[in-house]
Amino acid sequence: MTIIIIGAGLVGCQIAKEVSERGHTPVLVDKDEKSFEKLPDHLVNNDLITTVQGDGNDSQLIKALNTNESDTVITATGNDTLNGMIAQKFNILFKSKNSKNIKVIVRGDHLADLYESLGFSAVNKTEKITQLALELLKI
Amino acid sequence: MYIVIAESGNLAQELVASFIASGDEVYILDTNEKLVKKIQADFGMVASLGDMMSIDDLTEAGVSRASIFIAGSENDYNNLAACQLVKKHFETPKTVSLYNNLDNSQVFDKSDVDVVINTTVLKIERLSSIIGSHPMMKLMDLPGGNKSIIAVKITENSNAIGKRVPELALPPGSEIIMIASEDGIIQNDMEGYQLSARDEIIILSPKNLEAGIETILTRYM
Numbered sequence: 588m589t590i591i592i593i594g595a596g597l598v599g600c601q602i603a604k605e606v607s608e609r610g611h612t613p614v615l616v617d618k619d620e621k622s623f624e625k626l627p628d629h630l631v632n633n634d635l636i637t638t639v640q641g642d643g644n645d646s647q648l649i650k651a652l653n654t655n656e657s658d659t660v661i662t663a664t665g666n667d668t669l670n671g672m673i674a675q676k677f678n679i680l681f682k683s684k685n686s687k688n689i690k691v692i693v694r695g696d697h698l699a700d701l702y703e704s705l706g707f708s709a710v711n712k713t714e715k716i717t718q719l720a721l722e723l724l725k726i
Numbered sequence: 727m728y729i730v731i732a733e734s735g736n737l738a739q740e741l742v743a744s745f746i747a748s749g750d751e752v753y754i755l756d757t758n759e760k761l762v763k764k765i766q767a768d769f770g771m772v773a774s775l776g777d778m779m780s781i782d783d784l785t786e787a788g789v790s791r792a793s794i795f796i797a798g799s800e801n802d803y804n805n806l807a808a809c810q811l812v813k814k815h816f817e818t819p820k821t822v823s824l825y826n827n828l829d830n831s832q833v834f835d836k837s838d839v840d841v842v843i844n845t846t847v848l849k850i851e852r853l854s855s856i857i858g859s860h861p862m863m864k865l866m867d868l869p870g871g872n873k874s875i876i877a878v879k880i881t882e883n884s885n886a887i888g889k890r891v892p893e894l895a896l897p898p899g900s901e902i903i904m905i906a907s908e909d910g911i912i913q914n915d916m917e918g919y920q921l922s923a924r925d926e927i928i929i930l931s932p933k934n935l936e937a938g939i940e941t942i943l944t945r946y947m
Contacts, residue, residue: 646829646832666803668803668806669803672830675833675836676832676833679836697811698779698807700814701807704814
């Protein structure tokens with residue numbers, strides 16, 4: 588199984604790092620090559636994370652990634668609606684039978700609901716952080 | 727008919743005037759405070775400050791009773807998401823989205839947005855009507871003065887007919903930006919497409935090589 592992460596911001600890089608440390612080799616895509624500097628050197632240098640510089644919303648790049656049914660795609664660009672657009676593009680280009688393998692990271696309820704209703708798995712970042720804060724506060 | 731238009735920018739003024747003139751009720755939802763105030767001053771309370779991604783703002787704009795919702799921002803992703811939100815939350819009979827990037831065509835076409843309009847295609851159609859029978863027209867010089875954008879129409883007997891882009895031997899530094907066939911269809915696979923008579927081609931050209939490119943695309947020998 589390949590895990591493709593679109594967007595090498597703080598969230599994308601952290602996911603790539605965690606996934607890599609769990610024995611997978613994630614592919615991390617970002618327009619800005621400098622974004623990859625946040626990754627630990629040993630993971631990049633030993634090819635434990637594959638970095639791809641390019642536009643994650645570009646059809647040619649998405650096709651070149653050659654995703655298959657068992658792969659997981661995480662859209663984490665930091666722009667909620669762009670994440671939604673990329674998820675829909677992956678779904679069309681690969682005619683995914685299981686669009687739940689495409690995870691869309693968003694910051695609000697209504698977009699999370701929207702992308703869930705379109706068949707994707709939406710991760711509401713705000714909700715997760717709030718839950719974590721409440722757990723830490725033990726209230 | 728009640729029409730809500732979101733983020734239409736400079737078009738808002740003309741759209742409001744046009745819809746009111748045709749007897750429709752129209753409402754502008756926009757994040758540009760200056761624009762909203764101007765429309766309110768000219769047409770009354772037919773505009774408010776708000777975000778098309780906010781369910782509350784859409785509700786206040788009366789989208790629940792609208793026959794048509796139009797998302798006209800410069801941002802393809804927001805337009806798509808706004809139309810999808812409106813469909814999901816308000817079941818508006820017709821949603822209309824503008825978009826700029828042709829690479830997003832498939833997503834818009836397969837979405838539940840009722841009408842999708844590509845602004846690039848609109849511009850091409852407009853350019854085509856201006857170009858008319860002239861095979862080549864310079865559209866603009868780019869900043870820096872080294873390159874320009876030109877539009878060339880493939881002539882009836884051109885040697886370029888039947889050729890693919892890599893076979894054209896265009897001058898170094900030139901790049902084909904877009905090919906529109908006679909029926910207005912934009913060709914996404916520009917490398918594999920075989921040119922036909924009357925195709926419109928938009929090209930990034932090095933300065934002073936425009937005439938050479940025109941010759942390659944229109945020459946008959």
